[in-house]
Amino acid sequence: MIKNLPGETWKPIQFNGYKKLRKKYAVSSLGRAASFSENILKDGKVLTGSVTSGYRTLNLHIDGGNGTIYIHREVAKMFCKKTSPKYKYVIHVNHKKKDNQYKNLKWVTLDEVSSHQQNSPEKIAYKKRQANRTEGLKLNAEQVKAIKALIKDPKRKLTYKQLAAKYKVSEMTLYRIKSGENWGRIK
Secondary structure (H helix, E strand, O other): OOOOOOOOOEEEOOOOOHHHOOOEEEEEOOOOEEEEOOOHHHHOEEEOOEEEOOEEEEEEEEOOEEEEEEHHHHHHHHHOOOOOOOOOEEEEOOOOOOOOOHHHEEEEOHHHHHHHHHOOHHHHHHHHHHHOOOOOOOOOHHHHHHHHHHHHOOOOOOOHHHHHHHHOOOHHHHHHHHHOOOOOOOO
């Protein structure tokens, strides 16, 4: 038996092979998942599921393989309005992947996912740690200044490939230095 929380609504989820399973499954507007036989409130059981890459999931064994259901996506399908077909991704507005309440979920485009991710507290902390790193680096600040000067020089003779070989780094590292993704604090 499930105790309904204030303001909570349950909706059954449907997926390929769901009719062949012994139990039925549902998600709530507050981000909970449950299994049940006949009535979610009378014979239902709240499921904690698993965690996959920080997201709550249900791993269901269906004919033809296993099915992993991301709870936040199911909650969004049931409770969040999708205003355009171009919105194919679901984000957690507060960046907390386990907070699956429908008010914390939003349908977005791939570009919006990337932009939202850059503002994540975890991403900001990671960038700060990387910016202050001093050990295990292939380049030092003086070399980066020299590389930036060479990249900006319109009369530069060396190609990116030659520069990469000279400094023993990849060409991608040079492009990241140029864009400011790497070594952005060095002018």
